[in-house]
Amino acid sequence: MPKVISVIPVHNGREETLAFLESMRSTTYPDLGIVLVDDGSTDGTADAVAARFPEVTILAGNGNLWWSGATNLGVNEALERGAEFVLTINNDNVVEPGFLEPLVETAQSYPRSLVTSKMYDYSDRDFVFSFGGVINWYLGEIRDRNSRRDRLDFDRTSDCDWLHGSSTLIPAAVFAEIGLFDRENCPQYQGDAEFSLRAKRHGWRLLVEPRSVVYNRTAVSSGTAALNEERLGRMLSSFRSPFYLKANWKLYRDYCPCRPVILFFAIRYLRLAYSLARRRLVDRTRG
Numbered sequence: 001m002p003k004v005i006s007v008i009p010v011h012n013g014r015e016e017t018l019a020f021l022e023s024m025r026s027t028t029y030p031d032l033g034i035v036l037v038d039d040g041s042t043d044g045t046a047d048a049v050a051a052r053f054p055e056v057t058i059l060a061g062n063g064n065l066w067w068s069g070a071t072n073l074g075v076n077e078a079l080e081r082g083a084e085f086v087l088t089i090n091n092d093n094v095v096e097p098g099f100l101e102p103l104v105e106t107a108q109s110y111p112r113s114l115v116t117s118k119m120y121d122y123s124d125r126d127f128v129f130s131f132g133g134v135i136n137w138y139l140g141e142i143r144d145r146n147s148r149r150d151r152l153d154f155d156r157t158s159d160c161d162w163l164h165g166s167s168t169l170i171p172a173a174v175f176a177e178i179g180l181f182d183r184e185n186c187p188q189y190q191g192d193a194e195f196s197l198r199a200k201r202h203g204w205r206l207l208v209e210p211r212s213v214v215y216n217r218t219a220v221s222s223g224t225a226a227l228n229e230e231r232l233g234r235m236l237s238s239f240r241s242p243f244y245l246k247a248n249w250k251l252y253r254d255y256c257p258c259r260p261v262i263l264f265f266a267i268r269y270l271r272l273a274y275s276l277a278r279r280r281l282v283d284r285t286r287g
Contacts, residue, residue, distance in 0.1 A: 002084035005033040007074030009067050010091050014045040017091040021053050029100040035077050037070040066187035066239055072180040090166040092217040102211035103169040113205040117167040117212035129216050132160025132208040137256045140268025158208045165192030167214045178202050188239045190247035197255045
């Protein structure tokens, strides 16, 4: 079995991280290493992990790495340790014991492919939260495919437009060919989308493997908090917001096939503003 090293970027979230690592400890894959990058946590995450999971390698950040920078630090460590595959995965997940074998099998069956898991909502396990990503450049839509909006065969290996960085198996050769995640333009959100689009442009295939099952705690997302708490203007300049202007422009400037790009980029932001207003109206109504 090829050597797999998982890379987990973390900033706080101690209890979620411990629950995630407990599920990772039960995995049945025989050659799995774990690298956790603690980017300036203030809640004792690193100490708690070191005490309960001595098998985990912990790398320290200064709090300014964000998702892409922290993941890059872990990827470099994994590659130095001879990983044949790097599994990027977030700490807001809980995994099935046998989730990794199908990812490896599919990656080996389809050369030059990146493979992601089928992700269910942790609190609603009938809801497929993510089955790869879909992009509609004309409508300004970059989102996860899910069982509430899409008519798909969620039990068949499937191609998709982009991949989440959470529970995605990446061959080491990808990093040698296209480089690391774009920390400068996409420090937090869109870093995974940009990386997978770059890989696809270089001839790598993006696949979802439904036999690999992961449960995602969507409620603890920092992006969700930003949507609920921050003003639109702040969201455009904030790393922690999915509205971050620089990251979204990077995607459109480099990968959107539609012309003029600026028009479809504007459509994306009109959709985002509408979705935000609708979300907040629903939240106020419920409150």
